[in-house]
Amino acid sequence: MDKTHVYRISSHIGGVIQTIRTNPVTWEQAEAIAIKHVPKLDETRHYVIQEICTADEWEEGAVNFCPRCGSKPFVDRFGDFDCDCGATGNITMSLLSVDES
Structure with a gap:
């Protein structure tokens, strides 16, 4: 899966909701962003990566x-x-x- 997409990364830690929207990246790059920016909770990271759209769809406004x-x-x-x-x-x-x- 090498096509780039815009992703939403969401996490809920200690009553705080964190949402990150990526630039067009691959799934692996989105996962690396989540690992870098979502803090650990009990030695694990709790997050969801949701595909929003392709880079072209984002540019066209078709999300x-x-x-x-x-x-x-x-x-x-x-x-x-x-x-x-x-x-x-x-x-x-x-x-x-x-x-x-």
């Missing part, structure tokens, strides 16, 4: 996945969805530019 289970069953970029896990939602995406002046 469709279920926030509850992570599956990507959605064909349309926008609109209502019903997922197999029971979640329902609405996908709306906007690409914003920030004026840095």
Whole structure:
């Protein structure tokens, strides 16, 4: 699996929720990021790595996945969805530019 994706790395340690969004990387690189940035708890690291989309999908603004289970069953970029896990939602995406002046 050498194709690059944007990943979300989530951890919950001691009442603190940590979320990291990677740049486009391979799965192995995402795992290395998690190992480097998620602190150990009882000699183990507790984290979840979730694929968000490919680098191309990220650039196009087409990031469709279920926030509850992570599956990507959605064909349309926008609109209502019903997922197999029971979640329902609405996908709306906007690409914003920030004026840095």
